[in-house]
Amino acid sequence: MYFYSELLTADKKGSFVPKTLCLRLSYDFFIMSTSPPLITKPESKEDADYNKICEEYKHLIETVPNGNGWMEKHLYSYNGFWFHPNYIKNHLLLPIYFKSQPTDIFLASFMKAGTTWLKALMFATINRHRYTISDHYLLQHGPQGAFPYLDIESYPPTDFTHLPAPRMFATHYPRTLLPPCITSCKFVYVCRDPKDVLISKWHFMSNQRSKDLPPFSLDEAFELFCQGISDFGPFWEHVLSYWRASLESPDKILFLKYEEMMKQPEVALRNLAAFMGKPFTAEELEKGVVEKIVELCSFENLSNLEVNKKGVVKFGKVFEVENRLFFRKGEIGDWKNYLSVEMKQRIDEITNEKFKGSGLILDATT
Ligand code: A3P
Numbered sequence: 001m002y003f004y005s006e007l008l009t010a011d012k013k014g015s016f017v018p019k020t021l022c023l024r025l026s027y028d029f030f031i032m033s034t035s036p037p038l039i040t041k042p043e044s045k046e047d048a049d050y051n052k053i054c055e056e057y058k059h060l061i062e063t064v065p066n067g068n069g070w071m072e073k074h075l076y077s078y079n080g081f082w083f084h085p086n087y088i089k090n091h092l093l094l095p096i097y098f099k100s101q102p103t104d105i106f107l108a109s110f111m112k113a114g115t116t117w118l119k120a121l122m123f124a125t126i127n128r129h130r131y132t133i134s135d136h137y138l139l140q141h142g143p144q145g146a147f148p149y150l151d152i153e154s155y156p157p158t159d160f161t162h163l164p165a166p167r168m169f170a171t172h173y174p175r176t177l178l179p180p181c182i183t184s185c186k187f188v189y190v191c192r193d194p195k196d197v198l199i200s201k202w203h204f205m206s207n208q209r210s211k212d213l214p215p216f217s218l219d220e221a222f223e224l225f226c227q228g229i230s231d232f233g234p235f236w237e238h239v240l241s242y243w244r245a246s247l248e249s250p251d252k253i254l255f256l257k258y259e260e261m262m263k264q265p266e267v268a269l270r271n272l273a274a275f276m277g278k279p280f281t282a283e284e285l286e287k288g289v290v291e292k293i294v295e296l297c298s299f300e301n302l303s304n305l306e307v308n309k310k311g312v313v314k315f316g317k318v319f320e321v322e323n324r325l326f327f328r329k330g331e332i333g334d335w336k337n338y339l340s341v342e343m344k345q346r347i348d349e350i351t352n353e354k355f356k357g358s359g360l361i362l363d364a365t366t
Helices: 027-033 045-063 085-097 113-127 137-141 193-206 218-226 236-248 258-263 267-277 282-287 289-298 298-303 306-310 339-357
Strands: 008-009 014-017 067-068 073-076 080-084 105-109 168-171 186-191 253-257 312-315 319-324
Touching: 027 085, 045 085, 073 085, 073 236, 080 085, 080 282, 105 113, 113 137, 113 168, 113 186, 113 267, 113 289, 113 298, 137 218, 137 306, 168 267, 186 236, 186 258, 186 267, 193 218, 193 339, 218 339, 236 253, 253 258, 258 267, 258 298, 267 289, 282 289
Parallel strands: 105 168, 105 186, 186 253
Antiparallel strands: 008 014, 067 073, 073 080, 312 319
């Protein structure tokens, strides 16, 4: 089962580390395995709200359309996007477990568009006065635990209030599904060529796929991806939800492209720092701090760390991912090793059609 919850707590320096797993058993487990629900006596208003939402969620899952899943049997259509059921439940729970603060900064992305890289860069930039490069938090813990996913169920709610500002959160939810108190905060969005996203996601999901399901062919992944049926998909609508918002509020959303960042990481990092309200000073530029952070967060450096070769990150109460799976090749254009000419053309046509008139041009590889 795919629980994408992550229970984290802050260490002395305000960095996130996994905390002892909550003893409360997952409600998902109950509703999937038994009925009626075991919780009958709400202990508080929050518990009552939680139980109500779980009922609503259960009803939704039974009624909304489903399609073939990548890791589990099904994905479910919810508000125009496709989700693993846990994310639907998490979305319903969001208002009771998360309260934003005006200084919060969010990292938003479609899965496999460069989230891990951006997490590292944002964390290292905001915390550059706390750590030396040679004794950096990222070297010990890797980027995954640097800050939490908003999309992760946190019930009973995790207390994030003590975290130093600006707090940072990552999310894969499309912009249109986020409440105004969150969308009024600053967002960094990273976008990537959908062909590379597809290949990266296919590898990742194949690895995480339930052993009860038959192997997941690239042909099937391709077909589903083109139809928009993949976790948080359709890819194009996801990207457009942030792209359009970035045009409306450029001071609130920094729209980044993975390919541009790969080509000029120092330029991207300087823009990122300025956007987050922590521009590099002339002295820092002089001392090469930008280059040092870029190097610290490079694919080569991060992927070779012990923690990223052997460690695991826990998402939720029972689901773990090996850190190494977040570091595969880190290249532009790996799709060329997998997609036929016809497949490439089909994705490019969809991209051109969907982005027509939006002003968004992806630095697609030919
Ligand atoms: P590939 O599978 O194409 O190699 P996400 O972090 O959103 O899950 O995305 C994972 C993708 O980003 C993977 O792409 C991974 O290798 C790549 N990646 C991870 N860390 C990176 C880094 N520091 N620099 C560039 N790419 C990175």
